[in-house]
Amino acid sequence: xxxxxxxxxxxxxxxxxxxxxxxxxxxxxxxxxxxxxxxxxxxxxxxxxxxxxxxxxxxxxxxxxxxxxxxxxxxxxxxxxxxxxxxxxxxxxxxxxxxxxxxxxxxxxxxxxxxxxxxxx
Numbered sequence: 001x002x003x004x005x006x007x008x009x010x011x012x013x014x015x016x017x018x019x020x021x022x023x024x025x026x027x028x029x030x031x032x033x034x035x036x037x038x039x040x041x042x043x044x045x046x047x048x049x050x051x052x053x054x055x056x057x058x059x060x061x062x063x064x065x066x067x068x069x070x071x072x073x074x075x076x077x078x079x080x081x082x083x084x085x086x087x088x089x090x091x092x093x094x095x096x097x098x099x100x101x102x103x104x105x106x107x108x109x110x111x112x113x114x115x116x117x118x119x120x121x
Contacts, residue, residue, distance in 0.1 A: 056085035
């Protein structure tokens with residue numbers, strides 16, 4: 001089992017299907033040309049945990065896990081303990097270590113809109 005250490009808060013995205021909640025978080029980085037690219041990874045929490053869509057958290061204890069169905073393996077991050085990250089007027093408070101940097105200052109509105117919508121219909 002691989003344990004994860006998150007240096008910065010992550011944003012949790014929530015969707016619901018057939019009465020169940022599903023969660024993902026995004027990771028972004030710059031590609032070789034200096035453009036931001038992002039990917040989304042499934043995550044799970046303890047039973048009875050309900051996190052609203054677009055909530056910033058700081059995972060304190062997390063690890064990689066998987067499940068199998070139809071001979072396919074699906075990987076996810078299990079987040080066992082976390083802290084909510086306070087936000088102020090839709091921006092992260094300065095006391096927290098979050099560097100959205102060029103993303104918020106970018107003119108590329110398509111990137112920001114796609115970042116906010118990780119679940120495809």
